[in-house]
Amino acid sequence: MAPNQKKSADSEYAAFEFHTKKISIVGIGRDILDKIHKFPFPVQQMLGAKACAVEGRIEKGKPATGLTSLDCSCLFYHFYLLLCRYIFHEHMYSITKLLTTSAWRRFLQMFQECGFEVYIRREIVKVDAPEKTKAERASDNQRKVCYK
């Protein structure tokens, strides 16, 4: 196969895997796993890891967080806009079933509409933030010197 052909076959295969590959996890309810499988593969891996992390929380005796809505304040949730271990924990072990069909749909839609651009856009927003003024930078530098 010519190098160019090989390259395009590789990326086609990667795209195929991205949309069809499914993670397998033991110890997670079939209902949750079915939902996770609807996401792009890299997202399945992240969600799978968070769902598994709940077991670790249980082993350490950590209680469910008492979340009553899908608005967790943890770093992972805010960075990736994805279900985190606290949401999974609450859903799996308390009476509040946060992960309703419409909740899953909300997260899925995010990827169906713009794929991973959802993160790229967030990056652009960050870059657009106003640059520090010369004076602010100078005071930053001064502070660095002071800490030495």
Ligand SMILES: [Zn+2]
């Ligand atoms: Zn969270």
